Amino acid sequence: xxxxxxxxxxxxxxxxxxxxxxxxxxxxxxxxxxxxxxxxxxxxxxxxxxxxxxxxxxxxxxxxxxxxxxxxxxxxxxxxxxxxxxxxxxxxxxxxxxxxxxxxxxxxxxxxxxxxxxxxxxxxxxxxxxxxxxxxxxxxxxxxxxxxxxxxxxxxxxxxxxxxxxxxxxxxxxxxxxxxxxxxxxxxxxxxxxx
Numbered sequence: 001x002x003x004x005x006x007x008x009x010x011x012x013x014x015x016x017x018x019x020x021x022x023x024x025x026x027x028x029x030x031x032x033x034x035x036x037x038x039x040x041x042x043x044x045x046x047x048x049x050x051x052x053x054x055x056x057x058x059x060x061x062x063x064x065x066x067x068x069x070x071x072x073x074x075x076x077x078x079x080x081x082x083x084x085x086x087x088x089x090x091x092x093x094x095x096x097x098x099x100x101x102x103x104x105x106x107x108x109x110x111x112x113x114x115x116x117x118x119x120x121x122x123x124x125x126x127x128x129x130x131x132x133x134x135x136x137x138x139x140x141x142x143x144x145x146x147x148x149x150x151x152x153x154x155x156x157x158x159x160x161x162x163x164x165x166x167x168x169x170x171x172x173x174x175x176x177x178x179x180x181x182x183x184x185x186x187x188x189x190x191x192x193x194x195x
Contacts, residue, residue, distance in 0.1 A: 008188040010177060014050065014096050015121035017087070017112055018190060019173075021103025021161075022128030023154050024146050025138030028100045029055055031128070031184055036098070045086055051192065052090040054099040059083040084108060091115050096192050103127065104157035113172035122174040126190075127165050129180050 012018055020028045032038050036053045038046060043062040046053040059082035060075075067075050083100075090097045092115065101108070103125065113123045130138070132155050139145040146154070161170065162178070170176045179187065 007183065008186055009191055010126065010187065010189075011191045011193065012124050012175075013122055014192045014194055015094065015116075015119070016096055016124055016174075016192065017091055017116045017121060018098045018124045018126060019101045019103065019109070019112070020098065020126045020128070021101045022130060023132065023135035023158050024102070024151060025135035025140075025142065026128040026130040027138060027181065027184060028128060029057055029142075030138075031187070032098070032100060035187070035190060045090065050096055052095045052097045054083070054086050054090065054097060056080070056083045056100050059086065087112065088115060091119055091121070094119055096121075098190055102154065103161060104154050109170075110172055123172065125165070125170055125173045125176040127162065127170075127176060127178045128184055129162060129178050134181065 010018075020031060022028050029038070029040070032053060032055050033040065036046060036048050036051075038053065038055060040057055041061055042055075042058045043065075044058060046058075056079065059079045062082065063075055063078050067078065087097060087099045087101075088111075091112065103109070109123070116123050132151075136145075136151065139151075164170050165176045165178050168176070
């Protein structure tokens with residue numbers, strides 16, 4: 001469902017996995033920075049109260065120390081695997097998790113949903129609905145641009161996901177919220193009910 005113009009807070013049950021998804025450059029990390037005070041140079045997940053905040057930049061920064069001279073193409077699989085592993089580990093440990101994700105790989109969403117439910121939690125999606133041109137400009141602004149072919153693949157996978165989200169459901173997620181850029185800018189907090 002699309003968030004109304006007045007929404008400044010999203011609330012979920014404790015123990016949930018909340019995935020913030022969008023095209024590369026859509027503003028996922030920017031949103032997490034603003035809501036959780038991330039600096040962008042962390043190498044490990046950030047603990048904010050009872051929440052584990054996991055951004056892919058953390059895995060990228062972790063590996064940069066060891067893989068600096070390697071081209072980005074060689075680093076991406078390690079970074080992505082580490083990021084997914086960190087989310088999975090936090091879920092297995094029973095933590096409430098807010099994590100950055102591309103959102104365009106359904107098999108990863110299904111795996112996270114199975115794992116989260118096994119541990120008594122729910123999976124919720126926050127989809128940042130940003131058009132491809134705006135997302136590309138976001139990549140340029142952050143100084144990290146994905147290749148044209150990779151970006152086109154993300155856009156192709158993103159469009160059906162957004163169409164499905166507009167119906168109000170994205171199985172296997174328990175809930176979905178769609179935020180355009182203005183609504184994301186108005187969001188002040190992601191909160192969790194006490195266990």
